[in-house]
Amino acid sequence: MATKSASRKKSSRVNETAESMSARQKEIAVSEFFAKNRHLLGFDNPRKALLTTIKEAVDNSLDACEEAGILPTLHVKILAVDSNGKHVPTPNMTNHARFIVSVRDNGPGIVKHQIPNVFGRLLYGSKFHRLRMSRGQQGIGISAAGMYGLLTTGQPVQIFSKTSPRAKAHRFLLAIDTQKNRPDITADETLDEWTDGEETVRQGTSVAITLEGRFQRGRASVDAYLEQTAIANPHAEIIWTAPDGEVRHFRREVEEVPDSPDEIKPHPYGVELGVLMRMLKETEQKHLGPFLQKEFSRVSPKVAKEIVDKANKLTKATISSQSYTSTFDHGQTEAVHKAIQDTKIQNPPTDCLVPIGDRQILKGLLKETKAEFYTAYTREPAVYRGNPFQIEIGIAFGGDLPREEQARVFRFANRVPLLYQPSACSISKAIQATNWRNYGLTQPRSGMPEGPLIVFVHMASVWVPFTSESKEAIADYDEIRKEVTLGLKECGRKLNTYIRRKQRIAREGQRRDVFKKYIGEVVKACGTMTKVDEKKLYDQLAAVARSKTETADVILDEDGKRVKVDPDKPDPNTPGPNGAGGRLARDESVIVVEANAKQPDADDAASEDPELFDQAA
C-alpha cells in the first residue's frame, strides 16, 4: 500500500523512476495500517470507539470464561477522567472526554508471557486459524482498542491477570509499537494480592484502556449493547457502572455454562482456489488423498477418490491419490477445485454449533423485557459456502413495549449484539421481507413491522460472514436470509395465534361486561314479579354469565388450547424475572406473562368492577 510522499505536493513535477520509488516501498505493519484505517475496526467516531472497546473486552471475557467452563461474572465500568487521569464524578456527557474503560472477568486469566502478545499485538491469538464458533474471530479487537487509546490519550493499556486463587497476580502496562506490531512493556509487576476497590480478586483478567470517547445513552449505546448481551447470554452476570455513577445489574438467569463448541475442518465446498493452493503448499500431508481426508471435513476415502477421478477427467492428466501435494501446479489445483464442486459431499458436521436454545432465549428476553407474550425457535443447522450455521429467533410482544413504534430488532452473531448498519444486514432484510400483516401486526410497505414487538435473531456459526472487520452486519447470503425468514414465520404463526386469541378473549370480556350490566335489572324485575331471594338469583345469573363467557378467563397456550392454571400457585418452571409472572406453555417455546397483559380499553363504568365476578365465583 503506497503512501503519498510530501514531495508530490511540490508544484514542479519530477518524474519518478522505478529505483526512486523503490526507496520508499516497504512492508507496512498490520498495526500501522489499522492505526490509519481505524474506521475499519469500528473506531470511526468517539462514540463508537467507546462502544467498540467495551464490546471487544466483553466478548473476550465471555469467550475465555466459557472455554474454561466458568459461569461469567463481568464488571464493566466507564470512568470519566481529566487529562491528568483524575476521576470526574459528574462528566459533561455531550462532549467527548477522556474515559477509562475497564472490564474485569472471573475467567481463567492469561499466563504471564502471553499477556503482552494478546493485548499488545494485532492479529495475535488462537481464534483466526481455527474454524470454531466464538465471539471474537480475528484477534484484532482488544489490541486495536488499546492502540486507539494510546493514539488518543498516550496512555498505555493496564492489564491484571490471575490464573488461579493460589497463583500470583500480574500487572502490566502495555503500549503498542505500531511500526513493528509489537508490545512495548512499560510496567511488569507481580502482586501477592490483587484488589479491585474493596474486593480481593481470586481469579480472572482485567483490562483498562484510557481513551477519548463520547458517552451517550439510547440506541446503539453501551447500555443497549450490554442489555442485549445479557439477553443472549442469560448465563452471564454483568455489573455495569456508567460514568455518571449509575449501576445496572444484569442478573444471571441460567446456571449452566454453554457447551464448548468443537473445532472443525473447513468443508470442501467453501474453499476458494487460492486457499486450496495455499493449503496444498502448507500441508503436512505428502499425498493428495490423505490431504483431502485430513484437512477437510466430510471427505471419506470414497469421496476423495471421486474427487480425484473427476479431476482426472477435467485435466486429462494423471492425478492420483498418491500424487505429491508439493507438485501441484495451477492447472491441477484448479481441476481439483472444480472436481470438488461437482462431487456430492455430505454437509459439514453441525455439532460444532452451540445454539443458545429456545429456553435460554426465552429466559434472556423474559429477564430484560416486560412483554406479555414470548416465543422462541431454534432452526436446524444449515450451510452457506460450506460453513455450518444455525438461526435462532425470539419474539417478545405486548406488555410494556411501546405500541406505536417500529418493532425493535436485536441482531446477534455468536451471541454478540450487532448495533450498527442494520440496513446492510441479512437479518433486517429477512424481517422486512416477511409479511407481518399475516401475523396481526401493522407493517408499512416492505418496512419493519410496527407494534409492541421485539424481534431477536441469532446466527451461530463457525464463521460469521460479517460485511466488514468492525463486525456490524451479516452479509446477505441467500441461505442465511432464507433460514431467518423460515424462523420468523414459525414464531410469527405462534404470535398470530396468540394475538387472534387475545382479541377473542377481549370480545368475550366485552360480552361479559354487557351481561354484567343487565343482571341487576333482571334480578330486580324478577323480584317485583315474584318472591325470590334476589341475592341468590343474582349469584346464579352471574355464575351462568361466567360460564357463558368462560373464554374471557381462559389462559392461553400455544395453539388456542386452554390451560387451567391456579393463579395462586405459580408454575414451578416459571422463569420469570425475580420470580414474577411468566408461564411456560406446553410446547416450551411459548411463555405468556398474564400480569403484563394489558386489559382491553373499557369505555363504560361497569367494567371497572372486576370484583363482581369474583364474588360470584
Added chain:
Amino acid sequence: MPTKTKKNDTAKKLEQMAKQVISHARAGEDPNFAIPTRSLSNANYDRKKRIITMGDAAQQRNFFDLSKAKKFMQTMLIASGCKELAEQGKTTSIRDMYYHCKHTIEGTKENTFDGQDESDPIIEDLEVTIDALREELGLYAENKGSMVGPMTIVDAGDTIDLTRMGSGGWAVPSIVEANTIQFKKCTADFILLIEKGAVWGRFNQDRFWEKHNCMIIHGGGQPPRGVRRLVYRMHNELKKGRNKLPVYVLADNDPWGYYIYSVVKQGSINLAFESQRMAIPDARFIGMSAFDRERFGFDNVIALNGKDTTRLKEIAAYPWFAGKKDWQREIKKMIDSGVKMELETASSKDFSFITEQYLPEKLKKKQWLD
C-alpha cells in the same frame, strides 16, 4: 276493560315469566323465552275467517346472547311494570310505562330505555309472548280519534249523545270494552272511517253524518286499537236489519292508505293474534281510488317514488289482495299512472266537493272495493 279474573290471569302469566327465568338460573342455564315472530312470514291469512292469524314461528330471546341481552332485560322490566299495574288495578299509557321503566343502570351511564320507540315494540313482544292483549296488561296508547253521528252511548257511566258533540266530536278512548263503553241507541245506516282528522273535520262541519245518516269516525292516520275495536264492536253489535252495520274506509290514494284499509279489514301483521277482535273482513274501501283522477278530473296529483312502487307491489302480493281482481286492477292502475292522491286532492274543485259530490256519488254508484 279487563275483568277481574282476566287481570289475575295476566298477573299470573307475568309471574310465570319471572319463575321461568329463576328456574333457568338455578339450573345454570341461559334464561330465555320464546317470542312469536311478528312478521309477514309468520302471518297466515285465514281464508275462511278472512282475517290474519299468527303462525307458530317464534324467536328465542336469550339473556346471554350479546345481541339479545338488552332486549331481554327490557322485556323483564316492562313485564314487572305491568305486574305492578295489575296488582294495583290501574291502567296507564304506553308512554307512561316507558317513563316508569326508564332509568340509568346502576354503576353505568347507560339507560334501560333511550326512547319510547324502544319500549313500544317490547310491549308488543310481551303481548304476543304471554298471549295477553295490551288492554289486559293495563296499557293503552294515547287517545287518538273522534266520532260523531246519530248514536247515544254510555261512557264510564256518562250518557253521551253523539249528535251534539260540536266541532271536535267525541274523543274515542283507548279502551272501549263493554265495561267502559255501552251502546244505548244507534240509528245510523253505516260507519264511515276516515283516515285523517282534518278531512273528518270537513265532514263534521258539513254535517255529512246528518245528511247521510251515518257515523263518522277518524283515527288520525293509522287508526289506534281503540278506534278499530270500537268500529269492530259497532259493526258486530249494532245490526242494520239482519245485516251487520256496514263499514266504509275513506283513505288516501297511496300505499299507506291501502295499508290502513288492509289492517282494518284483515288485522295487522304485527299483532295478528288480535285480528279476532279487531278485524272487519266486510269493511269496504270507498276511496280515494286510482280511477278517481279520471272520474272526477283531479289534476293536483303527486308523483310516486320508488319506495311507493315497491310497497305497492308488496301490498298487491298480500294473500288477501292477491286473489282479488278489483284490487289488482286498482294497484296496477296506480303503478301505471305513476301518481298518488291525498284526500285533499278533492279540494281542487271546491272545499266541500268531497262531502257534497265526491262521496255521495261514490256511495250512490257503489264505487267501492271489497
